[in-house]
Amino acid sequence: MDKLNVITGATGQLGSHIAEQLRTAGERVRALVRPGSDASFLRNIGIDLAEGDLRDAASVRRACTGATIVYNCAAKVSDWGKWSDFRDEAVATTRNLVDACRAESVARLLHVSSISVYGHPKLAPGQLVTETTPLGQEFWMWDYYPRAKLLAEEIVWEYKPNVTIVRPSWIYGPRDRVTIPRIVPALQEKRVPIIGSGDNLLNIIYVGDVAAGVIAAANHPNSVGQAYNLCSQGEITQRQMVDTLTDALGLPRIQKRVPYGLALRFAFLKEFFAKLFFRKKPPTITRRAIYLIGRPTLFSIDKAKSELGWSPRVKIDEGVRRTLDWYFDRK
DSSP states (O other), rough: OOOOEESTTTTTTTHHHHHHHHHTTTOOOEEEETTTTTHHHHHHHOOOEEOOOTTTTHHHHHHHHTTTEEEEOOOOOOOOSSSHHHHHHHHHHHHHHHHHHHHHSSEEEEEEEEGGGGOOOOOOOOOOOOOTTTTSSSSSTOOOOHHHHHHHHEEEEEEGGGEEEEEEEEETTTTTOOHHHHHHHHHHTOOOOOOOOOOOOEEEHHHHHHHHHHHHHHHTTTTTOOOEEEEESSBBBHHHHHHHHHHTTTTOOOOOOOHHHHHHHHHHHHHHHHHHOOOSOSSSSSSHHHHHHOOOOOOOOOOHHHHOOOOOOHHHHHHHHHHHHHHHTTO
């Protein structure tokens, strides 16, 4: 029987690109989708839809029936919320998926994690974060997303040896319904400053490149029981990226700058008062957003290069063009 790929989180950005690339290669794909979710893109490219919820063990088991590879791309992607919500979703959904894979004897479980699981390690000059760097170092207060991702990893490893984990960095590209819809209006309303000098290289990577790396990791015979960073090693600086976006949008280039440390402290105060008054909506700026924009790029992809033959291919100018074309086409 033909290989069957099952994807969770296929209506999201990365999951949809994995589904698209697998279908382009002529492979069978089934997606676990929540009832009522917009699965029109998946339906149009010939994905078999299995309605259910990762919190419901029975529907997860049904979706995984006959699967050769299960791609777990589902996660609560947010920099705001209660820890109990992040924790409960990570534990319940991951546990149900691992149990279903075990019951159905799935040959490979590919779990999409994040480089955020490393936390904030202190590195010596010239040192990079590799897959052997200890996880969970110096998480910030209220930094629940990486804590939940780490918790999910710990559960997924229970399926060893038939598990592979990938840790992407900041992903951009078409079908991004989280970051781009916030960034474009902020640029248009002139609310975006340069953080620090703007000379830091960004760890930002095109979604199609990550999808290709995920598929390579899931199918490589020697990647069982392994983890891989899927990142950019720094193609563009923060200022160059902002200039690329403003130029593409026909906006004047940004001159305003805010020191990195000051921006972090300001974001902390915004978070503090939002927590104090139990606000459900995130503040207009968070420390994680500042960190993504202002941090240096210090993650190694040598393991993915040498073992999977993977490296980023889509250049920033082309990736930004594709992203903005998608964003304005849907408006």
